[in-house]
Amino acid sequence: MAHLTPTPVLEPGQDRTMILNMGPQHPSTHGVLRVLLEIDGETVVRMMPDIGFLHTGIEKTCEAKFYQQVVPLTDRIDYLCPMTNNLCYVLAVEKLLGLEIPPKAQWLRVLLNELTRINSHLVWLGTHALDLGAMTVFLYCFREREEILRMFEMVSGQRMMTSYFRVGGIALEPPLGFFDRVRDFASYFPSKVDEYENLLTGNPIWLMRTKGVAVMSAEDAIALGATGPTLRGSGVDLDLRRDMPYSGYENFQFKVPVAQEGDVFARYMCRVQELRESIEIVKQALAGMPEGPIKADAPKVVLPDREKMKTEMEALIYHFKIITEGFAVPAGEVYQAVESPRGEMGYYIVSDGTAKPYRVHMRSACFANLQTLPKMCEGRLLADVVAAIGSIDIVLGEIDR
Amino acid sequence: MPTVPAITNLDELKSHPAVARLVAWNSAAVQGAKFDREEMTIYLDRSCIREACAVLRDDAECAFNFLSDVTCVDWYPSEPRFEVVYHLLSISKKERVRLKVRLDGDSPAVESLTSVWPGANYFEREVFDLFGIRFTGHPYLRRILMPEDWEGHPLRKDYPVEGYS
Numbered sequence: 001m002a003h004l005t006p007t008p009v010l011e012p013g014q015d016r017t018m019i020l021n022m023g024p025q026h027p028s029t030h031g032v033l034r035v036l037l038e039i040d041g042e043t044v045v046r047m048m049p050d051i052g053f054l055h056t057g058i059e060k061t062c063e064a065k066f067y068q069q070v071v072p073l074t075d076r077i078d079y080l081c082p083m084t085n086n087l088c089y090v091l092a093v094e095k096l097l098g099l100e101i102p103p104k105a106q107w108l109r110v111l112l113n114e115l116t117r118i119n120s121h122l123v124w125l126g127t128h129a130l131d132l133g134a135m136t137v138f139l140y141c142f143r144e145r146e147e148i149l150r151m152f153e154m155v156s157g158q159r160m161m162t163s164y165f166r167v168g169g170i171a172l173e174p175p176l177g178f179f180d181r182v183r184d185f186a187s188y189f190p191s192k193v194d195e196y197e198n199l200l201t202g203n204p205i206w207l208m209r210t211k212g213v214a215v216m217s218a219e220d221a222i223a224l225g226a227t228g229p230t231l232r233g234s235g236v237d238l239d240l241r242r243d244m245p246y247s248g249y250e251n252f253q254f255k256v257p258v259a260q261e262g263d264v265f266a267r268y269m270c271r272v273q274e275l276r277e278s279i280e281i282v283k284q285a286l287a288g289m290p291e292g293p294i295k296a297d298a299p300k301v302v303l304p305d306r307e308k309m310k311t312e313m314e315a316l317i318y319h320f321k322i323i324t325e326g327f328a329v330p331a332g333e334v335y336q337a338v339e340s341p342r343g344e345m346g347y348y349i350v351s352d353g354t355a356k357p358y359r360v361h362m363r364s365a366c367f368a369n370l371q372t373l374p375k376m377c378e379g380r381l382l383a384d385v386v387a388a389i390g391s392i393d394i395v396l397g398e399i400d401r
Numbered sequence: 402m403p404t405v406p407a408i409t410n411l412d413e414l415k416s417h418p419a420v421a422r423l424v425a426w427n428s429a430a431v432q433g434a435k436f437d438r439e440e441m442t443i444y445l446d447r448s449c450i451r452e453a454c455a456v457l458r459d460d461a462e463c464a465f466n467f468l469s470d471v472t473c474v475d476w477y478p479s480e481p482r483f484e485v486v487y488h489l490l491s492i493s494k495k496e497r498v499r500l501k502v503r504l505d506g507d508s509p510a511v512e513s514l515t516s517v518w519p520g521a522n523y524f525e526r527e528v529f530d531l532f533g534i535r536f537t538g539h540p541y542l543r544r545i546l547m548p549e550d551w552e553g554h555p556l557r558k559d560y561p562v563e564g565y566s
Contacts, residue, residue, distance in 0.1 A: 051545065051546065052544075052545060052546040052547065052548070055546040057555055059531075059556060060555055060556055060560075060562055061562065063562065064562045064563075095438055096438070098438075222466060222467055222492070223518055223519050223520060224518075224519055224520040225468055225469070225518065225520030225524075226520075236492065238492050243495045244495055244497075332407070332437055332438060333437070333440075333442075334438055335440065335469075335470070335488050335497065335499065337497075344469060346469060346470055346488070348472060348486065348488070350474055358474070359474050359475075361470070361472040363469060363472075363488070367523060367524075367527075368520055368523065368524075371519070371522060371523050400546060401546075
């Protein structure tokens, strides 16, 4: 919305160029992204993304909520990976509180986060292929995504806005049959990835649209703040799950796919291989799932079980106090980053010792990744812009917050 | 709850490579440091932030080659009112450091980092948009999330959460 005022942002630099407006309702912009393009014939001379259409002021809203009330807001930032946002936020608050999380809760969080990553990558793969003219992949991807959403519904009652994690653990025990369903999904999912790859990886049309298109060097990617597959596609080996582990990721063995070419195809390959690695992590999490509680032993922070509230006075009092007054968090500040499907998702939380956060800042991976778009597109053909936008996997809700 | 008290004595923290490097470079620029919850924070003089970042980026020992995040905290009504917060990451050493610059509430301005990391561009525009802090030397300092004709800076503490007309 920032540039809907009469002053045009981009003025034609030379007589032979013209300004083309793309979006904010263009089907290939994945939300409401507006892109201003200065084109010379079919060649993009300059490019300027315009964002802010989905700005809802979530950071400001957080300052008026109790710590536990922020969890549902974090879902709404990135609607394709709600669990990753939940996780990042609760990890940051737990770090401020100094809470120890029981192993079962940590493993469940890892399991659900990897399912979220698969979910997000499936939407990306389907829509990215759709943008470039491959309709079938979209239908295949959404078939498997539907199963993941049903699993989310099983644990949290919600398909997309899950809000399943809590400060100090997770909300509920997963219902009976959940692990069997995940096990079943994990057993057949790799063959589905083969199906997608059969349709795309060797497809000459796909290769022509993606190979050597929208190339970005490793130096540029680092300088522009790119993270996630956008960075790894340019040959920089950085994955926070492995390099700065959180929530027990150090217990899992997985490879980090890296490609050297820095083009759309390299980013595609990174994400498709991540699908396979994520399902391996899911399998490891299922096999080694520890027994024990799912909530930390911190009665002033974690809501008591319903059963206890009916029999124990203290549980009822703590429940009442947490709901009405929240819980005070010691003064201080933390920055917690996790590897979201799109890159480094970071929460910077400042506490002044009260029950409401003094400041919550979300470092959005897409926000930084979007800056690489002009670098990828300038000097290239107009049709490649669509491929480039798809390849950085943007979610406008996360960018605008 | 097992939180260790923060260390704020600069002399104790000199073993940290980033602190050591910055003190060796310009001890007057380092106003203080804090090690709390496994995170290192360094307070810098506002005039030195760009050069300090370039030093940390190019130093082989520190190698903080990646700018993760730029944001701001408003401590209204106390002065200096604003803290601009930079999160740096070293991809090779897997380390983070937080740099902070304190600014007065009266026309706050600080040097832009866009010449060190072009990626600072959007982050600084966001801070300008939501806090009204000017980044000198920024190539295109305009609102990014709010409409261009918006009045006020929403994330300031004297800007109400609701009821604004």
